Amino acid sequence: MSQLNYLEKLLDGVEVEWTALGNEHAVEIANSGRKPVKAALRVAGETPYYGANNIQDYVDGYTHDGEFVLIAEDGSASLENYSIQYTTGRFWANNHVHVVRGKEVINTRYLYHYLCIVNFVPFLSGGGRAKLTKGKLVDIPLPIPCPDNPEKSLAIQAEIVRILDAFTAMTAELTAELTAELNMRKKQYNYYRDQLLSFEEGDVEWKTLGEVAKIQRGASPRPIAKFITDDDGGVPWIKIGDTETGSKYVEKTAQKITKEGAKKSRVLNKGDFIISNSMSFGRPYILNIRGAIHDGWASVSEFGDKLNSDFLYHYLSSQNVQNYWVSKINSGSVSNLNADIIKTLPIPIPCPDNLEKSLAEQARIASILDKFDTLTTSLQEGLPREIELRQKQYEYYRDMLLSFPKSHSDEAA
Known part of the structure; x- marks a missing residue:
């Protein structure tokens, strides 16, 4: 069975209930534990200290422990490709991220993948430094497949996560392999040169x-x-x-x-x-x-x-x-x-x-080195193209799996 047919069968006839991040039965918003600390006052440690876009530091202590999704409150590097981060274990969150996770009916990793396709712009306020307030955060829509059958719903969410994580892992593995190959070719070129x-x-x-x-x-x-x-x-x-x-x-x-x-x-x-x-x-x-x-x-x-x-x-x-x-x-x-x-x-x-x-001997030496140089350059140019291709493949299937239709009652609401 092709990947496309499998996905169509997975979602065939699946009903969807649209709720929102403010649904306390589905989502926990754990912002109360956040604590900003100025760089000069941080105690060095092994716990990642998260800001709006990435890990800013490693500190001693933690504010949260578990599986969470971090949504930029303000300072996202891009508004169109809004900053969404996934983390597990102990971490420290400052006040530039909302800290959320799924509860009884939502798989947190599913929540992460879904939030990556959300258009956050309509929910932002402010000028130069757009802000996602908690009051707007709770209005962001969230689809729950098979709402009347929690067990089946979580199974579908888990399968969606498995498929999308497989693409993510494939991209990471390919990047690592190509980067290692590129580094080897550079060393080989340098050695022979x-x-x-x-x-x-x-x-x-x-x-x-x-x-x-x-x-x-x-x-x-x-x-x-x-x-x-x-x-x-x-x-x-x-x-x-x-x-x-x-x-x-x-x-x-x-x-x-x-x-x-x-x-x-x-x-x-x-x-x-x-x-x-x-x-x-x-x-x-x-x-x-x-x-x-x-x-x-x-x-x-x-x-x-x-x-x-x-x-x-x-x-x-x-x-x-x-x-x-x-x-x-x-x-x-x-x-x-x-x-x-x-x-x-x-x-x-x-x-x-x-x-x-x-001149003939110089040309002979140059010809050998040109071959290594060409191979290294082609790998260097091909690496970002391959990564971009895999990313587009992931985004294609992500959009297919997570773009659920809204019912007429949802649209009217």
């Missing part, structure tokens, strides 16, 4: 980067706002925000500057390198576009006759080079990676007496 870029004495000739390439600092036309343009003839203006973690290329920019502004900047060609010299300093990128760089970048160009660009990229990304940048900055009075430091970086040139053979 360091091995392939470690050379025995005599295998390579060491040159400084300044000897085999042109190193320059970027420049910013002032005031920059004067030179920003939307014209098709504008020159791409390359900023830190135009780079992507895990990518070795700059493909496009969010802004362009005028040709006049480009003359006051540093214009680079496709295939040139840029290296960040302040924020996240030392991170290299290859340009896949022609563009202008500001003084937060340094450029590396005119190296093609001696260096393969992919080989150079992997070498500049290696931990040894990152350590070199740190040592140079820490040993001097400068706080950024300037062009003079970049010029001093030792670069290995394999097979120095045979240029053709040297």
Whole structure:
């Protein structure tokens, strides 16, 4: 039997009674035990201290013990995707969450899953910091399947919980597996990169980067706002925000500057390198576009006759080079990676007496590392997509299982 047919059979002919969270026979509101404590006055311990959106701290003592659902009273990070938390055991609740749990006819975990689909916006009051008062909390509708048969009702609720928890567990397991795989691939890439870029004495000739390439600092036309343009003839203006973690290329920019502004900047060609010299300093990128760089970048160009660009990229990304940048900055009075430091970086040139053979060996090393890098990048990009897919699958079945029709009498009320 398919999952869909099974769900249809599970809910086929099931009557539903709509009640509200204020129904004391169905729901306990345990707000009286809440106790806010300022961070400076909290005693460190192992008990989770809950706020509106998540665990804020771990403290000694507790306010509640058992299975509960926490509903943001105010301060939810999102009003459309309202903050609902599930907890069991001992915990401490501050006054920014309502503390509720099911009683005789409501499974608390079922209550949690149902509240995750509730539109809370109509029940909120206040302006910038919307608030869910207890007076509105008690009006939130709650469906009870098979109200005349409590045993069957709880069985249906338990089965709904089992199905939805299975999707939740599947998502968590997949996330853990993909994250472990990603970390392994990163370590594997780093290992082979360091091995392939470690050379025995005599295998390579060491040159400084300044000897085999042109190193320059970027420049910013002032005031920059004067030179920003939307014209098709504008020159791409390359900023830190135009780079992507895990990518070795700059493909496009969010802004362009005028040709006049480009003359006051540093214009680079496709295939040139840029290296960040302040924020996240030392991170290299290859340009896949022609563009202008500001003084937060340094450029590396005119190296093609001696260096393969992919080989150079992997070498500049290696931990040894990152350590070199740190040592140079820490040993001097400068706080950024300037062009003079970049010029001093030792670069290995394999097979120095045979240029053709040297470039071929660089390309061979780069090809191996590119394969590991591509695999790592695909995993890194695929992880959020897989998680999003599983989350949408969970939400689809959750909505199917918990979107009960209202009777005409309920709608009239």
